Amino acid sequence: xxxxxxxxxxxxxxxxxxxxxxxxxxxxxxxxxxxxxxxxxxxxxxxxxxxxxxxxxxxxxxxxxxxxxxxxxxxxxxxxxxxxxxxxxxxxxxxxxxxxxxxxxxxxxxxxxxxxxxxxxxxxxxxxxxxxxxxxxxxxxxxxxxxxxxxxxxxxxx
Amino acid sequence: xxxxxxxxxxxxxxxxxxxxxxxxxxxxxxxxxxxxxxxxxxxxxxxxxxxxxxxxxxxxxxxxxxxxxxxxxxxxxxxxxxxxxxxxxxxxxxxxxxxxxxxxxxxxxxxxxxxxxxxxxxxxxxxxxxxxxxxxxxxxxxxxxxxxxxxxxxxxxx
Numbered sequence: 106x107x108x109x110x111x112x113x114x115x116x117x118x119x120x121x122x123x124x125x126x127x128x129x130x131x132x133x134x135x136x137x138x139x140x141x142x143x144x145x146x147x148x149x150x151x152x153x154x155x156x157x158x159x160x161x162x163x164x165x166x167x168x169x170x171x172x173x174x175x176x177x178x179x180x181x182x183x184x185x186x187x188x189x190x191x192x193x194x195x196x197x198x199x200x201x202x203x204x205x206x207x208x209x210x211x212x213x214x215x216x217x218x219x220x221x222x223x224x225x226x227x228x229x230x231x232x233x234x235x236x237x238x239x240x241x242x243x244x245x246x247x248x249x250x251x252x253x254x255x256x257x258x259x260x261x262x263x
Numbered sequence: 264x265x266x267x268x269x270x271x272x273x274x275x276x277x278x279x280x281x282x283x284x285x286x287x288x289x290x291x292x293x294x295x296x297x298x299x300x301x302x303x304x305x306x307x308x309x310x311x312x313x314x315x316x317x318x319x320x321x322x323x324x325x326x327x328x329x330x331x332x333x334x335x336x337x338x339x340x341x342x343x344x345x346x347x348x349x350x351x352x353x354x355x356x357x358x359x360x361x362x363x364x365x366x367x368x369x370x371x372x373x374x375x376x377x378x379x380x381x382x383x384x385x386x387x388x389x390x391x392x393x394x395x396x397x398x399x400x401x402x403x404x405x406x407x408x409x410x411x412x413x414x415x416x417x418x419x420x421x
Contacts, residue, residue: 152310152374
């Protein structure tokens, strides 16, 4: 994917956390994950289609996810449960939606999110489509956003 | 989601495994997973957009994934590596693609797949959208296909 497509996801991530969680996210690193895609305690995944196809995975620490759920749904979540999963799915949805608005040339549409939690090891993107990883830090914990986005052939050819 | 949308995914799963892996899949169960979405050793996830939004997760045993990779890519994979992940992602892509062709009223488009492996616990779909789970058995191992699909409002209103 082209590096210039990544900025909309960085902006959308900061906006989503500021607005919905009340938490400032600081970007600390940006890199291509080749073999080892870092995964934290809970991960939301959402698919992108349109004139570009892709996916976004947002992976965060347990504490950050719980704080996000408390802030977004005004609950007292204290463990990784279905309410927290919904908050993480909604954040993935908002980040994809915010980036989509900035990438209007691709007429992106967004799938439903899925959320995975537990002690798993790795997330793999299609090997011909390396994902870009963006690491963020905040007072409530760390977040990694991984994005893969490829232009559809008819766009690439124009 | 409506139960009648599930048959295309059952047919597409059987076709994908027969054609690409040379393996007959027998459907053994179909149910709504409420709290506990079963996850096996390796899981491929793909997003669906269009006049219906959704996602498909295919989760299978280690042996089945390795056999699928050997059959599809003519390799000698013996562990869950990137080649196996590609095979699982490609199977997710084929199942979504096969179902899409049978659900043409929704003009479905398919995102890139992501693949997760490791010892994780659970996969969550948005709580307002219960996913249907389809369990399959084969001589090489078990497979669960989970599907969530909701019609977009403009379709539902017609």
